[in-house]
Amino acid sequence: MQTAVKKADVLVEALGWIREFRGKTTVIKLGGSLLESQDALLHILLDIVFMETVGMRPIIVHGGGAAISKAMDEAGITPRFIQGRRYTDDETLRIVKEVLARDTNHFLCDKINELGGLAEPLNYTTQNVLFGERIKLHDTDGSAIDLGHVGRVTRVDVEAINAATRSEKVVVIPSVCVEEGTSGSYLNVNADTAATAVAKAMGAEKLVYVSDVNGVRQNKDDPESRIKSLSADEARELIRNGTIVDGMIPKVEACLETLDNGVHKVHIIDGKLRHSLLLEIYTTTGVGTEIVNR
Numbered sequence: 001m002q003t004a005v006k007k008a009d010v011l012v013e014a015l016g017w018i019r020e021f022r023g024k025t026t027v028i029k030l031g032g033s034l035l036e037s038q039d040a041l042l043h044i045l046l047d048i049v050f051m052e053t054v055g056m057r058p059i060i061v062h063g064g065g066a067a068i069s070k071a072m073d074e075a076g077i078t079p080r081f082i083q084g085r086r087y088t089d090d091e092t093l094r095i096v097k098e099v100l101a102r103d104t105n106h107f108l109c110d111k112i113n114e115l116g117g118l119a120e121p122l123n124y125t126t127q128n129v130l131f132g133e134r135i136k137l138h139d140t141d142g143s144a145i146d147l148g149h150v151g152r153v154t155r156v157d158v159e160a161i162n163a164a165t166r167s168e169k170v171v172v173i174p175s176v177c178v179e180e181g182t183s184g185s186y187l188n189v190n191a192d193t194a195a196t197a198v199a200k201a202m203g204a205e206k207l208v209y210v211s212d213v214n215g216v217r218q219n220k221d222d223p224e225s226r227i228k229s230l231s232a233d234e235a236r237e238l239i240r241n242g243t244i245v246d247g248m249i250p251k252v253e254a255c256l257e258t259l260d261n262g263v264h265k266v267h268i269i270d271g272k273l274r275h276s277l278l279l280e281i282y283t284t285t286g287v288g289t290e291i292v293n294r
Contacts, residue, residue, distance in 0.1 A: 010283075013282070013283060013284065014278075014282040014283070017281060017282045017283075018054045018055070018282065021055075021056050021205060021206075021281070022054070022055035022056065023055055023056075023057065024056060024057065024204075024205040024206075025056075025057045025058075025059060025165070025199075025202045025203065025204040025205060026051065026056055026057070026058050026059070026204060026205055026206040026207070026208060026281070027058075027059045027060075027061060027195055027198050027199040027202065027204045027206070027207045027208070028044075028048060028058055028059070028060050028061070028207075028208045028210060028277070029060075029061050029062070029063075029191060029192060029195035029207065029208065029209050029210060030044070030060055030061070030062040030063075030108075030191075030210050030271075031062060031063035031064065031065065031191045031192075031210075033066070033212045034210055034211075034212065034271040034272070035062070035063075035064055035066065035067065035104065036066050036067075037271075037272065040271050040272045041111070041271075042111065042115075043274050043275055043276075044210055044271050044276070044277055045108070045111050045112055045115055045117075046115050046275075047275055047276075047277035047278045048060065048112065048117070048170055048277065049112060049115045049116055049117035049170070050278060051277070051278075051281070052117060052168065052169075052170050053117075057165040058170050058171075059161065059165070059170075059171045059173065059198060059202065059204075060108065060170065060171065060172045060173065061173050061174075061175065061191060061194050061195040061198050062100070062104060062105070062108065062172065062173070062174060062175065062191060063100070063174075063175050063190075063191030064099055064100050064103075064104040064174075064191075065086070067099050067103070067104060068086070068095060068096055068099045068100070071095045071098070071099050072092065072095055075091070075095060077091060077092060077095070079092075082137070082145060082147060083137055083145070084250075085135070085137075085147055085150055085190065086150070086188060087147055087148050087150070088147065088148040088149040088150050088187075088188040089148045089149070090148075090149070092148070092149075092188075093148070093149040093186060093188060096176060096188045097124065097176055097186060100123075100174035100175060100176050101123035101124050101125060101174045101176050102123075102125060104174065105121050105123050105172055105173075105174045106121055108121075108172050109121045109172050112170050112172070117170050118167075118168065118169045118170065119169060119170045119171075119172055120164040120167075120169040120170065120171050120172065121172050122160065122161065122164065122171055122172065122173050123173070123174050123176065124176065124178065124186060127157075127160055128157070128177075128178050129156060129157040129160050129161055129173060130153050130155075130156060130157075130173065130175075130176070130177035130178070130189070130194060130197070130198075131153070131154060131155040131156075131157075131177055131178050131179075131180050132151040132152050132153045132154050132155070132177040132178070132179065132180065132187050132189060133151055133152065133154050133179065133180055133187075134147075134149075134150065134151045134179065134187065135147055135150050135151055135152055149179075149185070149186065149187050149188055150187060150188050150189075151177060151179060151187030151188070151189055152189060152190075152193055152197075153177050153189055153193065153194050153197035153198075154180060154197075155180065155201075156197055156198055156201035156202070158201050158202060161173075161198075161202060162202075173194070173198065175188075175189045175190065175191040175194040175195075176188060176189060177189050177194070192209070192250070192251070192254040193254065193257075195207060195209070195258075196254060196257055196258045196261065196263075199258055199261070199263045200258070200261035200262060200263060203262065204263050204264075205263075205264055205265070206263070206264065206265050206266070206267060206281070207255075207258050207263050207265075207266045207267070208266075208267045208268075208269060208277065208280070208281075209251060209254070209255070209266070209267065209268045209269070210269055210271040210276075210277070211251065211268055211269065211270060211271065212270065212271065212272060213248070213268070213270055214226050214269070214270040214273065214287065214288060214289075215227065215228075215268045215269065215270070215287075215288040215289030216230060216235070216238065216244060216248060216252065216268065216289040216291075218243060220245055220246065220248065226288070226289060227289050228285070228286060228289065228290070229289070229290050229291075229292070230289060230290070230291045230292075231291075231292060231293070231294045232256055232259050232260075232291060232292070232293050232294075235252050235255070235256060235291050236256065238252075239252060239253070251268060252268075252291070255268065255291045256291070259291065259292070259293045264292070264293075265290055265291070265292050266290070266291045266292075267280055267281075267286075267288050267289065267290050267291075268288050268289045268291075269287060269288030269289075270287070270288065273287060276288065
């Protein structure tokens with residue numbers, strides 16, 4: 001009986017958050033090691049089906065760097081990275097499109113459907129919703145750096161996404177966009193920045209980065225030192241004073257850019273923790289780090 005009462009208490013706690021976020025858009029960025037872990041991915045997708053069932057409008061934006069590298073290895077292509085970005089020539093782009101917009105995108109949609117949800121794959125083989133331009137980088141001497149077919153999102157087809165979410169579907173978008181001003185050229189896009197662009201365009205309530213760490217930490221090696229909540233200014237200070245280091249820096253900088261673009265709140269959670277998405281959104285304590293403008 002006590003176990004049943006505790007379960008009821010959890011439901012009552014969740015009720016207030018369910019009401020608050022009903023009808024609001026949350027963008028969930030999936031990538032990294034999570035896509036390689038079938039068990040962790042299954043629980044995150046189940047959480048997303050729950051979110052849609054109780055009235056939220058979840059949108060998934062995903063990458064797939066590990067799968068792309070594996071496919072390139074099988075094709076005998078050595079990956080090249082320039083300033084942290086994958087150099088994308090014609091053959092690499094073909095693999096990126098195949099892995100992201102076909103294999104990974106449809107795999108995620110199939111799993112959501114198996115879990116009782118209804119997914120809508122929005123990619124270049126169905127209905128493309130991301131448009132962009134090539135990224136222009138420069139070397140230390142100011143000379144231009146060629147990244148090949150690498151870009152950033154400049155426009156999102158909001159109407160197409162809204163049409164799917166109004167039909168109570170979970171939208172799933174790969175980080176590939178059509179190059180503006182061309183007749184069907186494509187660009188490889190960083191999934192974090194693609195998620196930011198989608199969240200901004202959709203006026204999202206939240207953007208959640210599903211990661212392989214439990215959030216920002218006072219000590220990067222101690223999971224128990226997780227910081228529950230940060231203001232944008234506090235996050236910038238933690239980068240400045242060296243508390244936030246290594247791979248967490250670009251992730252937090254992406255969070256800050258998202259807040260600057262009008263999204264109300266950004267979360268970093270550990271996708272390996274079972275039901276971490278539900279625990280972060282529908283409980284008071286949460287399990288990750290939230291970063292807000294305040």
